[in-house]
Amino acid sequence: MIATIAAIRSLSPRVKEFVLQLPQTVSFSAGQFVVMTINVGGDQIQRSYSIANDSAGETDQLVLWIALNESGRVTPQLFQMVVGAQLEVSEPQGGFVLRDASLQQVVVFVCTGTGVAPFRSMIHECLQQQDGSHVVLVMGNRHREDVLGHTEWLQLTESTPRFHYLPVLSRPNEADVDMQSGYVHAHYRDWVIKNPQAHVYVCGWDAMCKEARQQLKDLGLTRRQYFFEQYDG
Numbered sequence: 001m002i003a004t005i006a007a008i009r010s011l012s013p014r015v016k017e018f019v020l021q022l023p024q025t026v027s028f029s030a031g032q033f034v035v036m037t038i039n040v041g042g043d044q045i046q047r048s049y050s051i052a053n054d055s056a057g058e059t060d061q062l063v064l065w066i067a068l069n070e071s072g073r074v075t076p077q078l079f080q081m082v083v084g085a086q087l088e089v090s091e092p093q094g095g096f097v098l099r100d101a102s103l104q105q106v107v108v109f110v111c112t113g114t115g116v117a118p119f120r121s122m123i124h125e126c127l128q129q130q131d132g133s134h135v136v137l138v139m140g141n142r143h144r145e146d147v148l149g150h151t152e153w154l155q156l157t158e159s160t161p162r163f164h165y166l167p168v169l170s171r172p173n174e175a176d177v178d179m180q181s182g183y184v185h186a187h188y189r190d191w192v193i194k195n196p197q198a199h200v201y202v203c204g205w206d207a208m209c210k211e212a213r214q215q216l217k218d219l220g221l222t223r224r225q226y227f228f229e230q231y232d233g
């Protein structure tokens with residue numbers, strides 16, 4: 001279907017939020033993505049983007065959080081686009097969605113960069129469960145300015161005591177005392193060790209996913225307890 005860019009907003013130095021107005025209502029599950037087809041120098045190129053709406057279900061607007069890869073084929077062109085431009089997008093798709101069984105357990109979301117996008121609606125869905133368990137977001141970035149949705153996560157922490165937000169910076173400044181430092185892996189470990197039945201959802205680029213997979217295995221989690229969305233296939 002052909003979508004129209006309804007709004008563009010800078011979220012960080014490298015990431016923009018694109019709001020796409022769809023020609024019809026679609027239904028999506030928290031965690032799904034759309035495939036965008038874009039013409040680059042005469043080639044039709046496809047790229048996938050997680051749906052970053054804050055709640056799943058029926059919608060005629062999709063929110064996408066997209067990072068610029070200066071040497072990439074598609075994102076430099078996307079970042080030149082303006083409100084009113086049109087894009088081809090697929091129906092929502094993908095199997096990286098909340099398992100029913102997760103809703104009875106501690107759920108830990110682990111991501112780097114725009115890997116947080118699918119977690120937005122997934123976290124809200126977990127928190128809508130009346131008697132739900134703890135929900136943890138461990139989000140890795142290099143610098144403070146790269147952290148996506150910081151204010152939203154802080155507000156959610158205040159309003160919902162069972163939500164826990166752990167931003168982690170790999171290159172912190174001295175002033176970043178309110179955030180963890182290092183890589184994400186050291187920071188979800190304790191939650192998993194203390195809650196051996198926890199379900200863990202991981203989203204981001206290859207290196208982080210690979211390391212998380214190994215660590216979760218080493219911690220004794222079974223394949224029914226962890227789920228991955230890898231941005232480079």
Ligand SMILES: Cc1cc2nc3c(=O)[nH]c(=O)nc-3n(C[C@H](O)[C@H](O)[C@H](O)COP(=O)(O)OP(=O)(O)OC[C@H]3O[C@@H](n4cnc5c(N)ncnc54)[C@H](O)[C@@H]3O)c2cc1C
Pocket residue numbers: 033047048049050051064065066067068069071072073074075076113114115117118205229230231232233
């Ligand atoms: C299911 C799925 C959902 C996705 N959701 C999102 C999303 O919500 N937001 C988003 O920004 N991207 C998302 N991606 C990645 C996106 O599809 C593109 O790969 C990305 O936008 C780069 O496209 P490009 O054409 O500009 O770069 P390419 O020409 O494809 O990039 C060239 C190389 O750079 C690597 N690369 C690109 N960007 C990065 C990065 N930030 N960190 C590390 N390596 C990188 C790629 O692996 C590739 O090898 C998703 C991918 C998948 C498979």
